Amino acid sequence: MNYKIISIVAASLIAGVCFAEESKTPEVSKTPEVSKTPEVSKTPEVSKTPEVSKTPAVSNTIKISETPNTKDFSIRISIGTAPGIDEVEVSGEGTYSVNDDGGSRVEILAVKRWWGENIGGSFGGGVFVGHHALSEDGFTVDLTTYGLMIQGGFIARAGDHFVFEVGPYLGGGIAENETTGYSDGSGTYAFFGVKAGAFILLGDSVELGLELGYEGFEHEQEYDDATVTFSGRGAHVAAVLAVKF
Secondary structure (H helix, E strand, O other), X not given: OHXXXXXXXXXXXXXXXXXXXXXXXXXXXXXXXXXXXXXXXXXXXXXXXXXXXXXXXXXXXXXXXOOOOOOOEEEEEEEEEEOOOOEEEEOOOEEEEOOXXXXXEEEEEEEEEEEOOOEEEEEEEEEEEEEEEEEXXXXXXXXXXXXXXXXXXXXXXXXXXXXXXXXXXXXXXXXXEEEOOOOOEEEEEEEEEEEEEEEEEEOOOEEEEEEXXXXXXXXXXXXXXXXXXXXXXXXXXXXXXXXXX
């Protein structure tokens, strides 16, 4: 009888222990807290790339690099005035002042500009055809001149539409002489001056300009009995059309 009671008690204890051990597993299987991956997967904050991809601000460099698309080589046609003959020097006799009867000149030049920030330089050359005259008590002299010339100087840009130039110029060639009472002849011819110009840009390929300067010239003519030098000094005013490339 005691053996049965002891067996029943032992069986009850064993069953109670097993039941207690099995009932503790719910605390071990608390995987819901382990599976709190939703907080880990907060990738929306990481994927805030729209702020990084603010490339419109970077693309502002296009405007900064938009330097004027200037064409710095041009062909110029210049039509303007030139001084007339105001002095005649005859070898063996002396120098005489005469009435200046005006003059003119047409130039066709190829000109190249070099720019720094808004200042730079220019140089060019080409051909010219001109005229100088005097008239004194029925005595007239007409010089027709032609030859080569060069020019250069400093340039400055004002805004996007205006360019200013200043510098020297010179030329040389031949002058054909028509003198009242004498045979026609020819001789050497040269001129030198300084001028300033203002140009306005009409689009990318055309400029209009106005030049103001001061110059002097000299022409030597051999006659039968003497060598005569014709010279003059005065203002030079010209209108300029430039086609740029």
